[in-house]
Amino acid sequence: MAATLCGTLLAKSGWLPLTQCGRVRHMSKSVTRHKRPMHIIKQKLMAVTEYIPPKRLAAGAYPSQNKKVEVESGLVLILKKEVKKVFQDCKMIAVVQNNASNSEDMLTLRHRLHKHSLTVKFFPNQVMRSFLKDSEFCNMAPLFIGSTVLIVSTQGKVKEMLSTLRGSPQMVLLGACVDGTLLSAQGVQHYSKLPSVSVVQGELVSGLTLLSSRTASLLQHHPARLSALLQQYVSQQGAPAAEPRPQESEGVAAQS
Numbered sequence: 334m335a336a337t338l339c340g341t342l343l344a345k346s347g348w349l350p351l352t353q354c355g356r357v358r359h360m361s362k363s364v365t366r367h368k369r370p371m372h373i374i375k376q377k378l379m380a381v382t383e384y385i386p387p388k389r390l391a392a393g394a395y396p397s398q399n400k401k402v403e404v405e406s407g408l409v410l411i412l413k414k415e416v417k418k419v420f421q422d423c424k425m426i427a428v429v430q431n432n433a434s435n436s437e438d439m440l441t442l443r444h445r446l447h448k449h450s451l452t453v454k455f456f457p458n459q460v461m462r463s464f465l466k467d468s469e470f471c472n473m474a475p476l477f478i479g480s481t482v483l484i485v486s487t488q489g490k491v492k493e494m495l496s497t498l499r500g501s502p503q504m505v506l507l508g509a510c511v512d513g514t515l516l517s518a519q520g521v522q523h524y525s526k527l528p529s530v531s532v533v534q535g536e537l538v539s540g541l542t543l544l545s546s547r548t549a550s551l552l553q554h555h556p557a558r559l560s561a562l563l564q565q566y567v568s569q570q571g572a573p574a575a576e577p578r579p580q581e582s583e584g585v586a587a588q589s
Contacts, residue, residue: 405463409459409460409463412456412457412460413460413463413464415456416456416460416461416464417464419454419483419485420468420470420510422487423485423486423487424486424487424488424489424511424512425484425485425486425488425489425490425491425494425509425510425511425512426483426484426485426509426510427483427484427485427494427506427508427509427510427521428473428476428477428481428482428483428506428507428508428509429481429482429483429484429498429504429505429506429507430479430480430481430482430504430505430506430507431480431481431482431503431504432480432503432504432505433503434501434503434504438501438503439453441501442497442500442501442504445497445500446484446494446497449486449490449493449494449497450486450487450488450490451484451485451486451490451493451494451497452484452485452486453482453483453484454482454483454484454485455482455483456483458477458478458479458481461474461477461481462474462477465477470510470515472515473508473510473515476507476508481507482504489511489512491509491511491521491524491525492525495521495522495525506518506521508520508521509521511524
């Protein structure tokens with residue numbers, strides 16, 4: 334019926350033939366209002382990044398803004414004073430790790446060290462780290478882990494300490510502070526091979542004396558030579574002419 338009506342209208346008005354009008358589509362429009370399903374990866378991303386509001390706490394349940402200050406006990410303060418005195422009075426402070434040595438071995442080691450004026454000190458690691466974190470020797474703090482022992486001396490007797498520790502394999506040297514200088518275990522070995530201060534001072538004095546004496550001799554060489562030449566010239570100019578002997582003069586007269 335629609336085709337008949339279209340043909341009648343087109344014939345009367347002189348429009349295009351019916352064949353062209355038959356190409357008009359009579360289909361419903363596509364529905365675009367339905368939501369497409371979200372991809373599984375996007376769903377996971379949205380679930381992970383979803384905002385979760387914090388739970389409201391009851392009144393007075395918020396943490397306190399004031400930080401708690403730990404107060405050290407009297408024993409810790411006394412030990413820290415002793416440690417400070419040790420670092421001020423001793424020139425050599427060595428940190429040694431104690432690998433399960435019994436009391437007898439420790440007593441023998443202390444006796445052998447005492448012969449060289451070396452002393453063994455025991456301080457808790459907590460006290461040592463608390464003292465070192467605010468001092469100039471803060472780089473020694475990592476050495477105090479586990480069972481550690483201090484070997485101190487008012488003199489830098491490194492050679493004697495190393496020779497004594499060789500007889501105790503359970504005692505391992507970790508590092509030392511010698512004359513205000515932090516040294517590793519290998520650095521302590523190198524330090525022990527250096528000559529003593531008295532030997533170095535003697536070599537320095539002898540070298541300076543030799544240079545000064547050589548300089549003095551070089552400065553006195555030319556004036557002494559000039560003085561000798563002048564004395565020789567004066568002696569040559571002031572000497573009288575040689576006179577003939579009387580015997581020689583009589584012999585000459587007899588021959589004539």
